[in-house]
Amino acid sequence: MDTLLLARLQFATTTSFHFLFVTLSLGLVVFVAGMQTAYAISGKAVYARMTKFWGTLYVINYALGIVTGLVMEFQFGLNWGGLSEVAGNVFGAPLALETLIAFFVEATFLGMWTFGWNRLPKWIHLALIWLVAAAAYASTLWVLAANAFLQNPVGHEMRDGRAYLTDFGALLRNASLTDSLLHVVSAALLAGGLFVAGISAWHFIRRTNEEDVFRRSLRWGVAAAPVGAFSIIHFGFLQEVAIERYQPMKLAVMYQEPTRLEAARQLMLQRFGPGDFAPPSWVAVPYQVMMNGAFVLALATLACLVLLFRNWLVRLRVPLYALVAMMPVPFVLVIMGWLVREVGRQPWAVYGLLTTEQAVSDVPPGLVLASYIGFTLVLGLLVVLDYWLIATFARRGPRHTLLGTTLAEPARDRLTAY
Structure with missing residues (x-):
């Protein structure tokens, strides 16, 4: 195995693992903020219990997700020196903004929210979680702005073989950004909705306590x-x-239509001269999985929404099992989507500007293999730990959250503290 293949595998692995955490965090934070808003307006204690329960799961996922982000940054620095040298002056700017927002603004506000229960005024505490949500989506904007530049390089000029940013606004007006950003936001909403609905459905199947909490949570998730x-x-x-x-060649490979493929080859020949500029043909497989899976989930979730009428969703019980089974599906579709977006760009690291072969660092394959194995083990451990912690606290239910309490408080006080 050569350095380029190992570097690409490492990038695919670290990005996929990291985005699992990001997707759940983006989807779940909206529910937490919405539930706390409902409590602040209505004063109903059930919304406080909902906020603490789902907020606990959000904090767990966010904390471990930060570590996966650090691993991804390490592999960038190790494997893609050519990309940083040629295009780092451009796509590094939005990534720097994302780092400032995610590691400073978002993390700071989340820490204040986590430890501010019973200490901060109600409306200030509510504002903190909305600031956390806003910072999370701002981080997503900057990451996708950087990625959109790789898909469609705009707002730059080449000097001495390096790209220099000339129009920062062009990065935000990139035709490859807006719809992809809204696509990711939609995926997060779907993942968060099925996560909330699935765990709530599991509690109804087990006939656990806190029926009011999970009945309302189920409705929120199924509606979203x-x-x-x-x-x-x-x-x-x-x-x-x-x-x-x-990227006409990407679309042609996605659909595998002979006429479109031939037209794309001719266009690539005119643009870049002789060469093979087609991504791997297997890109069509994750595309079909993603597209058909989205249609299935759309119909299934719509059916569940209809079954909320007269509480049929709970009475029939079979839909509850379906909701539990659907929980992991959005995360599979997210990985399929990233494979299509990133592998479909091949053989370009920056489309039409820099190939992946030119972008990879000049390091021995053994070093890349060692880092790949090490990073994958760390990421796998974090995924398992995240699942175990979320599953543990999800099973325990709202009465066992520590948000808003201290370890010194008696158990009976923990149940009522806000």
């Missing part, structure tokens, strides 16, 4: 999931407009 599912489909197809214009 089809919105996310249909939005995914909408913004997914809208992205194909930009792909057809700027």
Whole structure:
């Protein structure tokens, strides 16, 4: 195995693992903020219990997700020196903003929110979680702005073989950014909705306590999931407009239509001269999985929404099992989507500007293999730990959250503290 292949495998692995955490955090924070808003307005204690329960799961996932982000940064520095040298002056700017927001603004506000229960005024405490949510989505914007530059390099000029940023606004107006950002936001909403609905459904199946908490949570999740599912489909197809214009070979391989493939080859020949500029043909497989999976989830979640009428969703019980089974599906589709977006860009690291072969660092394959194995083990451990912690606290239910309490408080006080 050579350095380039190992570096690409490492990038695919670290990005996929990290984005699992990001997707859940983006989806779940909206529910936590919404539930706390409902409590602040209505004063009903059930919304406080909902906020603490789902907030605990959010904090767990966010904390471990930060570590996966650090691993991803390490592999960037180790494996992609050529990319940083040629294009780092451009795509490094939005990544620097993302780092400042994620590691300073977002983490600071989340820490204040986590430890501010019973210490801060109600409305200030509520504002903190909304600031956390806003910072999370701002981070997503900057990451995707950097990635959109790799898909469609704009707002720069080349000097001495290096790209220099000339129009920062062009990065935000990139045709490859807007629809992809809304696509990711939709995926997060779907994942968060099915996560909330699935865990709530599990508690109904087990007939556990806190029925009021999980009945309301179930409704919130089931109401949000089809919105996310249909939005995914909408913004997914809208992205194909930009792909057809700027990356016609990717679209041709995605659909595997002979006429379109031949037209794309001729266009690549005119643009870049002789050479093989087609991504691997297997990109069509994750594309079909993602597209068909989104349609299935859209119909299934819409059916669950209809079954909320007269509480049929709970009475029939079979839909509850279906909701539990659907929980991991959005995360599979997210990975399929990233494979299509990133592998479909091959053989370019920066489309039309820099190939992946030119972008990779000049390091021995053994070193990349060692780092790949080490990083993968760390990421795998973090995924297992995240699942175990979330599953443990999800099973225990709202009465066992420590948000808003201290270890010195008696158990009976923990149940009532806000």
